[in-house]
Amino acid sequence: MPSKKIDIDRWLDKLKRIEEKVERLALLSHLSQILNSTLDHKEIRRRAMEAATQLMRAEVGSLLLVDEENQRLYFEVALGDREEEIKTIPLHFGEGIAGWVAQHGRPLIVNSPEKDRRFFKGVDERTEFKTRNVICVPVKTKKKIIGVLEAINKKGKKGFDKEDLSLLISLADQVAIALDNSRLYQELEEMFFQTTDSLADAIEQRDPYTGGHTQRVTLYSQAIAKYLRLKPSERKWLKITSVLHDVGKIGIEDYILRKPARLTTKEFDTIKHHSNIGAKIIEHIRQLKEIVPGVKYHHEQINGKGYPDGLKGKEIPLLAKIIAVADTYDAMTTDRPYRKAMQKKAAVEELKRCSGKQLDREVVKAFIRAHQNGEI
Amino acid sequence: MPSKKIDIDRWLDKLKRIEEKVERLALLSHLSQILNSTLDHKEIRRRAMEAATQLMRAEVGSLLLVDEENQRLYFEVALGDREEEIKTIPLHFGEGIAGWVAQHGRPLIVNSPEKDRRFFKGVDERTEFKTRNVICVPVKTKKKIIGVLEAINKKGKKGFDKEDLSLLISLADQVAIALDNSRLYQELEEMFFQTTDSLADAIEQRDPYTGGHTQRVTLYSQAIAKYLRLKPSERKWLKITSVLHDVGKIGIEDYILRKPARLTTKEFDTIKHHSNIGAKIIEHIRQLKEIVPGVKYHHEQINGKGYPDGLKGKEIPLLAKIIAVADTYDAMTTDRPYRKAMQKKAAVEELKRCSGKQLDREVVKAFIRAHQNGEI
Numbered sequence: 184m185p186s187k188k189i190d191i192d193r194w195l196d197k198l199k200r201i202e203e204k205v206e207r208l209a210l211l212s213h214l215s216q217i218l219n220s221t222l223d224h225k226e227i228r229r230r231a232m233e234a235a236t237q238l239m240r241a242e243v244g245s246l247l248l249v250d251e252e253n254q255r256l257y258f259e260v261a262l263g264d265r266e267e268e269i270k271t272i273p274l275h276f277g278e279g280i281a282g283w284v285a286q287h288g289r290p291l292i293v294n295s296p297e298k299d300r301r302f303f304k305g306v307d308e309r310t311e312f313k314t315r316n317v318i319c320v321p322v323k324t325k326k327k328i329i330g331v332l333e334a335i336n337k338k339g340k341k342g343f344d345k346e347d348l349s350l351l352i353s354l355a356d357q358v359a360i361a362l363d364n365s366r367l368y369q370e371l372e373e374m375f376f377q378t379t380d381s382l383a384d385a386i387e388q389r390d391p392y393t394g395g396h397t398q399r400v401t402l403y404s405q406a407i408a409k410y411l412r413l414k415p416s417e418r419k420w421l422k423i424t425s426v427l428h429d430v431g432k433i434g435i436e437d438y439i440l441r442k443p444a445r446l447t448t449k450e451f452d453t454i455k456h457h458s459n460i461g462a463k464i465i466e467h468i469r470q471l472k473e474i475v476p477g478v479k480y481h482h483e484q485i486n487g488k489g490y491p492d493g494l495k496g497k498e499i500p501l502l503a504k505i506i507a508v509a510d511t512y513d514a515m516t517t518d519r520p521y522r523k524a525m526q527k528k529a530a531v532e533e534l535k536r537c538s539g540k541q542l543d544r545e546v547v548k549a550f551i552r553a554h555q556n557g558e559i
Numbered sequence: 560m561p562s563k564k565i566d567i568d569r570w571l572d573k574l575k576r577i578e579e580k581v582e583r584l585a586l587l588s589h590l591s592q593i594l595n596s597t598l599d600h601k602e603i604r605r606r607a608m609e610a611a612t613q614l615m616r617a618e619v620g621s622l623l624l625v626d627e628e629n630q631r632l633y634f635e636v637a638l639g640d641r642e643e644e645i646k647t648i649p650l651h652f653g654e655g656i657a658g659w660v661a662q663h664g665r666p667l668i669v670n671s672p673e674k675d676r677r678f679f680k681g682v683d684e685r686t687e688f689k690t691r692n693v694i695c696v697p698v699k700t701k702k703k704i705i706g707v708l709e710a711i712n713k714k715g716k717k718g719f720d721k722e723d724l725s726l727l728i729s730l731a732d733q734v735a736i737a738l739d740n741s742r743l744y745q746e747l748e749e750m751f752f753q754t755t756d757s758l759a760d761a762i763e764q765r766d767p768y769t770g771g772h773t774q775r776v777t778l779y780s781q782a783i784a785k786y787l788r789l790k791p792s793e794r795k796w797l798k799i800t801s802v803l804h805d806v807g808k809i810g811i812e813d814y815i816l817r818k819p820a821r822l823t824t825k826e827f828d829t830i831k832h833h834s835n836i837g838a839k840i841i842e843h844i845r846q847l848k849e850i851v852p853g854v855k856y857h858h859e860q861i862n863g864k865g866y867p868d869g870l871k872g873k874e875i876p877l878l879a880k881i882i883a884v885a886d887t888y889d890a891m892t893t894d895r896p897y898r899k900a901m902q903k904k905a906a907v908e909e910l911k912r913c914s915g916k917q918l919d920r921e922v923v924k925a926f927i928r929a930h931q932n933g934e935i
Contacts, residue, residue: 190567191566191567191570194567194570194571194574195570197574198570198573198574198577201574201577201578201581202577204581205577205580205581205584208581208584208585208587208588209584211584211588212584212587212588212591212729212733215588215591215592215595215733216591216729216732216733216736219591219595219733219736219737219740220736220739222740222743222744353588353592356592357588357591357592357595360592360595360596361595363596364595364598364740364744367598367744368598368740368743368744368747370846371744371747371748371751372747373845373846374751374844374846374847375747375750375751375754377843377844377845377846377847378751378754378755378844378846378847379754379755379758381840381841381843381844382755382758382759382762382806382840383758384840385762385806385809385810385840386758386761386762386809388809388810389809389810430758430761433761433762433764433765433809434761434764434765436813437812437813437814438813464757464758464761465757467753467757468750468753468754468757469749469753470746470749470750470753470754471750471753471754
């Protein structure tokens with residue numbers, strides 16, 4: 184009964200294919216979990232490329248994001264197993280297969296790229312890569328096409344097929360969602376920093392001699408943080424501390440803040456309240472508890488002669504010691520009504536002189552390295 | 560050849576089951592897209608319950624979130640087709656099958672609840688619902704169990720099986736990720752509001768007679784927005800406008816802001832600069848462009864006698880007209896050094912008198928309705 188035999192073979196084949204589909208759908212579900220479990224844009228991009236490579240059983244996966252302003256596609260490539268080699272290549276809009284997909288918003292399989300006029304040889308030439316076949320789908324949010332997800336060179340002898348296409352479209356939808364969530368989060372974060380920075384700046388503007396002080400202290404302390412190898416989360420808290428360190432000046436009267444001459448001892452005693460006032464303002468913000476010590480103690484000195492509490496050495500929190508160095512350097516290198524700004528070189532010498540006395544040794548060291556490398 | 564026949568039947572059966580699995584995995588992928596395409600916590604919860612119901616082919620799906628502080632599970636139920644009937648029931652920790660799963664972090668199928676000691680009849684009694692079978696899995700983030708996802712009463716005669724369990728575990732993982740992203744977004748949003756509010760408050764504290772003014776204006780304008788049926792996004796912009804409307808006072812000197820008597824015409828002219836100063840501060844914040852008009856024009860009047868630009872009627876942006884009403888009411892109902900606060904009733908009468916002259920009719924109407932309903 185040969186006919187029977189053929190049926191069984193067909194069924195077995197069908198069963199095999201469908202079991203494979205189950206496997207790939209389970210993989211898709213797993214990959215989409217990995218994609219969505221971060222809000223970091225760069226990390227999502229990396230995971231998207233790897234997911235496309237893995238799901239398509241391809242040699243290479245890539246994600247191109249549309250940059251509307253410059254009418255370009257921002258191109259990133261993950262080279263399969265050699266995943267450390269991620270290259271960034273800018274492409275003009277409409278250029279190549281990816282450009283076609285981005286422009287038309289339609290998916291595409293090209294199993295003979297050499298015969299396809301849309302294929303752009305430039306990338307192969309620049310990456311020393313031989314493209315045998317390509318599968319490419321648009322990455323769309325509700326409103327627009329934000330990019331293109333593609334996989335190149337399917338492993339094995341066959342090219343990409345309809346089933347690959349349906350899976351890659353699903354993955355691209357997940358990528359679009361993950362990128363969109365990340366964008367919303369980053370926009371909110373930027374709004375937070377811009378707003379607090381502008382308000383801190385406005386508070387500071389009452390003192391005409393400190394224009395731009397907050398921004399400079401933020402810049403210097405981030406440079407110090409880099410050389411102290413602080414973790415990303417610590418750098419974020421340091422950034423917020425820098426922005427808000429002088430917020431307590433809101434509580435100091437105009438005539439003292441704006442006095443165009445050296446302050447009397449009594450006036451200086453009043454100014455000293457600003458770190459405590461700042462800490463009190465911040466204390467009311469539940470989410471900013473982490474930065475209270477930095478704001479409160481940014482005028483403490485290693486030798487215990489600082490204010491408000493006269494803390495010594497290790498008693499002073501690290502973020503406060505970083506702000507202290509950045510703050511001191513900025514005070515020395517900007518004009519005051521009663522004296523001119525010091526030269527940068529002289530100010531650095533002065534920091535060295537204060538190292539271990541007023542200022543923390545390690546922090547000054549990090550500052551000097553940042554300065555030597557032209558980052559300050 | 561009966562043996563051959565049996566084999567074919569078995570294959571056909573296997574094929575059918577595996578085809579069903581493909582269908583359900585594709586559904587899981589679709590549901591996880593829907594879950595992740597919002598950052599709104601409530602909406603994610605609703606979608607999670609619906610997804611559990613649909614994926615499990617059950618009558619009811621529910622999501623219980625762990626409230627660590629009160630040692631309770633916060634219970635929401637989506638009643639299948641009758642999805643409008645979502646009920647909220649608090650459960651004590653450890654109570655019932657869901658409580659067991661939350662405590663042990665292990666999934667559970669109970670196909671004969673009446674025989675299971677963990678089953679808690681209270682919910683059935685309160686919801687007039689007959690539980691035939693239950694499938695229940697923990698919702699875990701990287702660090703902890705944040706809740707429990709369950710489906711009740713599988714449609715058809717069979718109970719829940721291992722395949723259901725594996726699918727529901729995958730769905731619960733997606734739910735955990737979506738809820739975690741939403742939590743991170745909402746925490747950042749709260750940090751933004753708390754910080755700007757505290758800074759605005761600090762700026763305002765220089766004027767001791769306006770303590771709490773920003774918070775009250777925010778409260779009043781949100782109540783007005785409700786009765787004007789503003790969209791959620793408009794309410795959010797209005798909230799930011801309320802918080803920052805007086806930020807320009809940072810540019811007004813102490814002696815005027817703190818003067819314990821009526822201002823002279825010249826001093827009042829200086830005060831009038833605050834709306835322009837505020838707008839200038841906000842203009843520098845790219846993400847807050849939407850609120851510049853509200854801040855700039857919150858002292859304009861319908862009759863054109865306001866400041867800074869003497870705009871009339873429809874020329875004044877809606878958000879500015881809302882802040883104007885909230886601001887006027889708060890000014891009347893708080894003490895000033897040179898006069899006592901007006902009674903609330905008298906202040907409302909005064910708003911009515913100004914309606915259509917200084918203040919917008921529709922906005923005053925909305926204010927009065929909010930006031931009548933005890934929301935102001």
